[in-house]
Amino acid sequence: MYEQTSKLKRIMDERQNHKVFQGTFKVYCVTSGKGGVGKTNLSINLSMVLQELGKRVLLVDADLGLANVDVIAGLYPKYNISHIISCEKNINEIIIEGPMGIKILPGASGLYEMANLSVVELNLLIKAFNSISHDFDIVIIDTGAGISKNVLGFVQSSDEVIIVTTPEPSAITDAYAVIKLIHKYSQKIHVIINRVDNFRDAEYTVQKLSNASRKFLHTDIDYLGYVxxxxxxxxxxxxxxxxxxxxPDSLASKCILNLGRKLLYGEQKPIQYNYTFEGWVKKLMAFLKN
Ligand SMILES: Nc1ncnc2c1ncn2[C@@H]1O[C@H](COP(=O)(O)OP(=O)(O)OP(=O)(O)O)[C@@H](O)[C@H]1O
Ligand SMILES: [Mg+2]
Structure with a gap:
């Protein structure tokens, strides 16, 4: 009985905290075809750069298999998103503070259960997300490699996708396969070429990808840059x-700073979004439920 009362109280608290979203924000989903190309490293460090450039960033660890944002960032989260659904914790108790003040939402096993949520649980989650929506300008979602149903859900619920690849032929082929699969859903596909020896290698790699995308998919990709x-x-x-x-003075750091600047200021034709945190969660849930 006590447990039920405290659950109810928590739901009421969530509702009280619920605020109507104001302002705009963007959700970027970081993904790749091939595994191990640097998604998690780039997601964390890019989040830090964006935070340093004045944005309030939430990094969501959505690698359901081997969630490792926390390992790379040296953090030890106690809770994850499943604790919101079970009403054991509210979202603010789950989000942890990461380096340079970025906030991290540990995903891990809890996200597996999102496909089987009841309507009540779904609403609870939407409310929880909405209660923090005014706290962030940018959400970065680090996904696992390859296109699983879950990864596709995150890709589809985000407006912009960042595809990471290396110059290796197998990585490029896999990156193209992802672009082929997602180009109809994504308003904008950015590409980062990681682990290159020089900028020419990166340009050569991106040229191959953008030529194929334009020729066969009639899609333009945005070359964000290289690391x-x-x-x-x-x-x-x-x-x-x-x-x-x-x-901070390493070559990788200089590259990631460039990427962050390009992402924030480099757009020639900014897309007008009419987008809310709640809208994003709804899109994600709708996809997972189907
Ligand atoms: N620019 C780089 N220079 C050197 N090593 C790099 C670079 N980027 C990533 N790595 C190395 O590549 C490995 C994989 O990185 P990371 O875990 O970020 O990849 P991932 O794409 O998230 O992998 P997964 O698909 O398993 O989630 C790590 O050992 C990391 O140190
Ligand atoms: Mg990873």
Whole structure:
């Protein structure tokens, strides 16, 4: 009985905290075809750059298989999204503070259950997300590799997608396969070429992708930029401190700063969004439910 009362109280609290979304914000989903190309490293460090550039960033760890934002960032989250659904915790108790003040929503196992949520649970989650929507300008979603149903859900519920690839032929082929699958849903597809030796390699790689996308899919991709091969990435992973914090003067850090600037200021024709946090959650749930 006590448990039920406290559950009810928590639901009421969530409702009280609920505020109507004001302002605009963007959801970027970071994905790839091939695994291990650098998504998680880029998601964390890009989030830090965007935060440093004045945005309030929420990083969602949506790699359902091997969630590892926390490992790379040296964090030890106790709770994840499933604790909102079970009413054990409210969303503010789950979100943890990451490096440079970014906020992180640990996903892990809880997200598996999203496909089987009841209407009540769904509403609870939407309300929870909405109660924090005014706290963020940008949401970055780090997904697992490949296009599983869950990854597709995140891609479809985001407006913009960031595809990470390396210059390796198998990674490029897999990146193209993802573009082929998602180009109809995504308003904008950005591409980052990671682990390149120089900018020419990156341009050569992106040229191949954009030629194929234009020719066969009639889709233009946005080349966001590149990140150089840099041992500081591995070293920072070993120390569990993101490279932008641990080695701010490294080549990888300079590249990621450029990417952040391009993402925020580099758009020639900004897309007008009529988009809310609640809208994003609804789209995501609708997809997972189907
Ligand atoms: N620019 C880089 N220079 C050197 N090493 C890099 C670079 N980017 C990533 N790495 C290394 O690549 C490996 C994979 O990185 P990461 O975990 O970020 O990839 P991922 O795409 O998230 O992998 P998964 O598909 O398993 O989620 C790590 O060991 C990391 O140190
Ligand atoms: Mg990863």
């Amino acid at each position: 150089l091969e840099d041992r500081s990435v591995l070293k920072s992973n070993m120390e569990q401190i993101p490279f932008y914090a641990r080695f």
